[in-house]
Amino acid sequence: MHTSGHSQAPLPSQAPPASKTESILAAAKEAFLAGGFGAVSMDTIAREAGVSKATVYAHFAGKEELFGAVIGRECERRFTGLSIGELDPGDVRASLTMLARRFLELVLSPDALALHRIILAEVTRFPVLGEVFWRAGPERNLSQIETFLQSAAAAGTLALPDTRLAAEQFVGLVRGETQLRHLLRLEGATAMPGIDEIVAAAVDTFIHAFGVRALGRR
Amino acid sequence: MHTSGHSQAPLPSQAPPASKTESILAAAKEAFLAGGFGAVSMDTIAREAGVSKATVYAHFAGKEELFGAVIGRECERRFTGLSIGELDPGDVRASLTMLARRFLELVLSPDALALHRIILAEVTRFPVLGEVFWRAGPERNLSQIETFLQSAAAAGTLALPDTRLAAEQFVGLVRGETQLRHLLRLEGATAMPGIDEIVAAAVDTFIHAFGVRALGRR
DNA sequence: GTCTATAATTGGATAGAC
DNA sequence: GTCTATCCAATTATAGAC
Numbered sequence: 001m002h003t004s005g006h007s008q009a010p011l012p013s014q015a016p017p018a019s020k021t022e023s024i025l026a027a028a029k030e031a032f033l034a035g036g037f038g039a040v041s042m043d044t045i046a047r048e049a050g051v052s053k054a055t056v057y058a059h060f061a062g063k064e065e066l067f068g069a070v071i072g073r074e075c076e077r078r079f080t081g082l083s084i085g086e087l088d089p090g091d092v093r094a095s096l097t098m099l100a101r102r103f104l105e106l107v108l109s110p111d112a113l114a115l116h117r118i119i120l121a122e123v124t125r126f127p128v129l130g131e132v133f134w135r136a137g138p139e140r141n142l143s144q145i146e147t148f149l150q151s152a153a154a155a156g157t158l159a160l161p162d163t164r165l166a167a168e169q170f171v172g173l174v175r176g177e178t179q180l181r182h183l184l185r186l187e188g189a190t191a192m193p194g195i196d197e198i199v200a201a202a203v204d205t206f207i208h209a210f211g212v213r214a215l216g217r218r
Numbered sequence: 219m220h221t222s223g224h225s226q227a228p229l230p231s232q233a234p235p236a237s238k239t240e241s242i243l244a245a246a247k248e249a250f251l252a253g254g255f256g257a258v259s260m261d262t263i264a265r266e267a268g269v270s271k272a273t274v275y276a277h278f279a280g281k282e283e284l285f286g287a288v289i290g291r292e293c294e295r296r297f298t299g300l301s302i303g304e305l306d307p308g309d310v311r312a313s314l315t316m317l318a319r320r321f322l323e324l325v326l327s328p329d330a331l332a333l334h335r336i337i338l339a340e341v342t343r344f345p346v347l348g349e350v351f352w353r354a355g356p357e358r359n360l361s362q363i364e365t366f367l368q369s370a371a372a373a374g375t376l377a378l379p380d381t382r383l384a385a386e387q388f389v390g391l392v393r394g395e396t397q398l399r400h401l402l403r404l405e406g407a408t409a410m411p412g413i414d415e416i417v418a419a420a421v422d423t424f425i426h427a428f429g430v431r432a433l434g435r436r
Numbered sequence: 437g438t439c440t441a442t443a444a445t446t447g448g449a450t451a452g453a454c
Numbered sequence: 455g456t457c458t459a460t461c462c463a464a465t466t467a468t469a470g471a472c
Contacts, residue, residue, distance in 0.1 A: 051439090055438055171395060172394040176389065184349075
C-alpha cells in the first residue's frame with residue numbers, strides 16, 4: 001500500500017507532483033466549500049490530500065489558520081484578470097450588457113455560490129473574512145462598473161447624477177432575486193429565466209432610467 | 219442552588235412561567251442564530267434554557283429536529299401581519315416608497331440578517347430550509363409588490379410589460395449592495411447611506427424607467 | 437518533513453432514579 | 455416529565471520513531 005521504502009523516488013506516476021502544501025490547500029478548499037467550517041474534520045482533509053494529519057499540522061498551525069488561508073486565497077483568485085479596457089463608452093447597451101453578463105455568470109458559478117455561503121456563515125466567528133471578501137469581490141466589481149459609468153457620463157451617453165449610487169443600482173437590477181434562488185438551491189433555479197433574458201431586461205431598465213433621449217428606445 | 223426539594227412549588231419568582239418547550243426553543247433560537255448549527259452544543263442550549271439536557275431530548279428527538287423547529291418557526295414569524303391594502307395605485311411614489319422602506323427595514327434587522335446567514339450556511343445539509351425560507355419571505359414579498367404593480371399598471375400610472383420581472387427589479391434596485399454590507403458586518407455599514415436616501419433613489423430610478431410621462435420628473 | 441499511534445477534550449445521546 | 459451521571463463516538467492536536 002506504500003509507494004516507496006528505499007528512497008524518495010520522484011516518479012510522477014499520474015498525480016501532479018504538486019507540493020504537499022498545495023495538496024493540502026486543494027483538499028481543504030474542496031472540503032470547506034462543500035461543507036463549511038464545522039462539518040469538516042482535519043482527518044478528512046488529510047485523507048483527501050493524501051498526507052497524514054501530522055503533516056497538515058506541520059504546514060498550518062491549526063484548523064482555523066488553514067481555513068483562513070483557503071478562504072483568503074479563494075477571495076483573491078476570484079476577481080483576477082478582469083479588465084474593462086474593451087468597453088466602448090459610445091455603445092452603452094453593449095457595454096452594460098457585457099458588464100452585467102460577466103457579473104451574473106460570476107456570482108452564479110458554483111464556486112462563487114459556495115464561497116458566498118461559507119463566508120456569510122463564518123463571518124461572525126472570523127470577522128476579518130467580511131472585509132477580505134468585500135474588497136476582493138463586490139468592491140472591485142462596483143469600482144469597475146463605476147469607472148465605465150463615469151466615462152459614459154463624460155461622453156454624454158448617460159445622465160447620471162451619482163455614478164457610485166448608479167453602479168449599485170445597476171448591480172442590484174441585474175441580480176434581482178436570481179442569486180438568492182441559486183444560493184437557496186431552489187429546484188429549477190437554473191432553468192427559470194435565462195441569464196440572457198435577465199441581463200437584457202436589466203440593461204433595458206437602466207437605459208430607460210438614465211439614458212439620453214436617443215437611447216431610450218430600443 | 220436548588221429551588222425546591224419537597225414539592226414542585228410553582229413560584230413565578232421573576233422569569234415568566236413559560237413552558238419548558240418555549241424556554242428550550244427560545245434558548246435554541248438565540249444560540250443558533252448567533253453561532254450557527256455546528257458551533258452550538260446541546261449542553262449550551264440546555265444550560266441557557268435552564269433545564270437539563272435530558273429534558274431537551276424529551277421534547278425534541280435530536281439536535282437536527284430542534285434546529286429545524288427553530289428555523290421553521292422564525293421563517294413563519296417574519297412576514298406576518300403585513301397587509302398592503304393601504305396602498306394607493308394613484309400615488310405611485312408614495313406607495314413604492316412605503317414598499318421599499320418596509321422591505322429594507324425588514325432585511326436589515328439583526329434577526330433577519332442572522333436568519334439569512336444561517337439558512338444559507340445550512341441549506342446544503344438541510345435542503346428543505348431553502349424552500350421554507352423562500353416561500354415565507356422573498357416569495358411573499360415579491361407577490362405583494364407584484365400585486366401593487368398590477369394595480370398601478372391597470373390604473374395607467376405605470377407602464378409595465380412584465381409585472382413579475384418588474385417586481386424583481388424593484389427589489390434588486392432597493393437592495394443594491396446594502397444588504398450584503400450588513401451581512402458581511404462591514405464597519406460603518408449602518409452609517410454609510412441612510413435607508414431614506416437609498417429608498418428615495420431606488421423609487422426615483424424605478425419611476426424614471428417605468429413611469430408614465432406625468433410622473434417621470436420629480 | 438513525514439508517518440503511526442495516541443492523548444485529551446468535546447459533544448450527541450441515553451439509563452435509571454424520582 | 456425531569457434530573458444526575460454516564461456512555462460512546464468523533465475530533466483537535468501532539469509525541470516519538472524514521
